[in-house]
Amino acid sequence: MTTPDLLGKILQVVMGLVVLAAVVGLLIFFIDKAPKKGRDYWQLALFLLPAMLFVAIGLVYPAIRTSFLAFQNNAGEWSLDNFIWMFTQPAAIRTLINTVLWVALAPVISTVIGLAYAVFIDKSRGEKYYKVILFMPIAISFVGAGVIWGFVYDYNGVGDQIGLLNAIVVAFGGEPVQWLQTDPINTILLIVIMIWIQTGFAMVLLSAAIKGVPTEQIEAAELDGTNAWQRFMNVTVPGIRGSLVVVFTTISIATLKVFDIVRTMTAGNFNTSVVANEMYTQAFRASEIGRGSALALILFVFVLPIVIYNVNVLRKQREIR
Amino acid sequence: MRIRRHRRWMAPVVAAAAVGLALTGCTGDIAGEDAADTDCADYEEYGTFDDAEVTVAGTILDLEADRLSESWADFETCTGISVDYQGSSEFEAQIAVLAEGGNAPDVGIVPQPGLLNRLAAGGWLIPASQPVVDNIDEWWDPIWKEYATVDGEVYAAPLMASIKGYIWYSPAEFEENGYEIPATLDELTALSEQIASDSGRQPWCVGLESGDATGWPGTDWIEDYVLRLHGPEVYDQWVTHGIPFNDPQIAEAFDGVGAYLKNEEMVNAGIGNVSTLVTEAFQTGGLPILDGECSLHHQASFYETFWNPDGGDANTVASDGTVFAFLLPPEEAGGGLQVTGGGEFPVAFRDAEEVEAFRHYLSSDLWANNRVSLGGVISANKGLDPEVASSELLVQSIEILQNPETTFRFDGSDLMPGAVGADSFWKGIVAWVGGEDTAQVLDTIEASWPAS
């Protein structure tokens, strides 16, 4: 890299920052100068404008396009072939079941462990370091996570075990197991990786929420003579309910979209495939865009219950205010 | 208050920037070669350009990528075209996306005719110019031209090649026990049984694991058997879906392979039982031969580079070295050899003189000799002098490719549509060695074949 190259890069960043600041400044200027008539409407529109513009171009338009592609075959004719293929291939049902299993386990366990940990370390000595430990897995890229867990689940037919799990099994006098090839334990073990990654996410957000619970309430409860568990259930949990829902929802959606873990660990073999992994495989490996799009639509269907649940939560929130 | 907050935000940014600057200090500018040191007589036909640039992308990485860049260094110096190569392991998955989005490189080195077909069908490829086509006609077996032709239009000349279907063995072990190189498939079976009874262990070691492409080494086995049992005509029908995938002839090939791969008596030497086929990485699958725990390993010519997993050259590949390889024999003795193999095709996404000049050079015997003399690879280019290759095995491979008696066919899964060749065929192999019966696996693969 030459000096002009570096200067060019720095200049790009500076220009980017300047343009961003200018855009925000202009927006705020117009927001505050909005006409008296229908003022709230104008202000709302301007606050939403940049974000809505971005998602319309980057997500809404592609989503519509995907929906059309799902109902077309490779020759571009309208057909239901992709859906017929999806529900007639023997592995499809298993893929759907696995996806349900992922969504049933990963979000709940991550949220529970993350919450417990956040409560335990709250205001304790070395909180910062405790947090980093759980946070580390998020900071490691999926490629790294694949290697890390390779060292845990590895199986060796002859000679020393280099996989931690099998080393423990052998140390206790057992026979080494081919963890990732053994159905159905392999799907569970892949979910463990997801939990390992997502717990830190839950912990960080819930920890911030816990700190928002007014201490006066906790003190009041304490004066009433309640024990720690009751205080947690009656004061802390209601105080962070909103955050709990958000964390749980976010992890659920991340779980539905997970494909890197499956792809790097088993490539979807041995009955471990999930919908998102099949989608990637069909659209990019097999160049079957239509089939990939159909699978993406199935993901939309999967996420509907989560959306409906959140709509209800949101409604309740608005009524309270 | 506000100012302090800004400063806190700045801290990580400044720290990160400092790290970045420190690291850039470690790297200097790369000096260009001096044109005066190069003999440009051979490059005159490609013309000279001012400030032209060609971007190239492909799956070739690391050392191989460096040698590739080196193979056109003189071309760059003499023509004034600067060639910028970017290797990526995700190239096959991404190239269609990039092409469709109008962000493709000028040249993509495509390792599968099936992918070339798809890119051509999308209308993104520039047909090969006349000088390139002339070179193909002059230097390559006609079958190679067919692989790069879609609807009567030629899109690329082949680049490098590899031969599949080699069987690796230890020459010392064969000499000690008086084993002969088998001349027919039946002799191979007899040899395997002989080794098993002499040594009291399985003769074959196999590794099918390859990340999200797990299973592909198994498809090579099947392709070899289809070609040897039924000949090139059936092979061509099979890869173009002229016969269904679950045709009895294909089932026969599967069962022929299954006699080794699904047989506890035959695999998996030095690694474990049959279930370890899919957990053993293809890179390490043959290594038990080095410890004398395994005798035979089926893998393409490129496996040469894997015999020294930690670098160095302690293990030699030669007929009197640590390991060597013979070709999977034909069904009947005599006649020409039948081999399957692979290769790459540099396709163009931009219509420009410098791109075609570059492709013209890549299709020449000059490039083939330049690249092969750098070591590690071969090409099917007939203008290639076998003696420039870096090892005995590569010399032998080039001679097989250049022999007019040889029947060459491209790796079948690379010719099939992606839904089969890069997905259900691989997955089928995994399920099949995992115990699923042949008929069921073949039906599943047949069902996945795209309608159009």
Added chain:
Amino acid sequence: MSSVAPADLPIDKELADGEAAELAEREPGTKAARVKKRLTSRTATIASLVIAVVWTIPTFGLLVSSFRPAELIRTTGWWTIFQNPGFTLENYATVLFSTSSSSPQLGSYLVNSIAITLLGTLITLVFAAMAAYAFAWIRFKWVNWLFIFVFALQIIPLQMSLVPLLQIFSTWLRPMQAWLHDIVPIIPEQNYLPLWLAHAMFGLPLAIFLLHNFISDIPADVIEAAKVDGATHGQIFFRIVLPLATPALASFAIFQFIWVWNDLLVALIFSGGTQDVAPITQRLAELVGTRGQEWQLLTAAAFVSIVIPLIVFFSLQRYFVRGLLAGATKG
């Protein structure tokens, strides 16, 4: 389980180190501090230690492995480091200073990563905060439905967006980039703009959803009081909402930073792959090789790429320690 001992030690040491910092951060003598002290019991301490250790083991194994020669990694477990000693810095040397001509200079990739991540995070954060504020505090019936719609957009797999977005970019953005290059020659034609925009587009739905939750938690009377005082929405947003939502903004900033930092897919598609733009993940992916058996390189690469996210985490850490409403209740 003696193999866990090495993992235990650093934790204990860190506790000691962290004490001074913690004391400085905590306001001494407040009621809150006293209450909390009684809340954290011995059981809780043990439980959190167990979780911490379990979570650390896999990563610790990776760290140990990254200093071992390839031969040992392949044949012996990392916990046998004392029986099979072998220490090498070669893995890191290869990752950091390998001069493979196909991708020569790590420095420029690192600068790219920093540039991409910085703006990729900031754009997302600013626009998401604005949208979240509007969704939370400006009331119209249809706005709720719009919010739910934006929330549902999270499920769109970004793979499905790549092609259409790339087409839009090459039609509209490419001419702009060329024009900029003509005016300012040191800015290459392939610049960061497509990556910044792409990351912002893909990150917004989740960002809006997360920030909305925190911003709508701000007590309504704080906002109402400001309105009565005649503050405009712009002023409320900058003077009240942003400061109060700092912990949430900092939390999300960290996550977005890491997602962008570790991203490979978006980079592969939108960077054009040259060292003008490509981030370090792309470089590491090349190093690791086609079929990823180079475990020893992967281990080192994973740690090289984790360093900067951790620096960022530590520098934004202070924002989580303050309560979400610390400013609001103290007036």
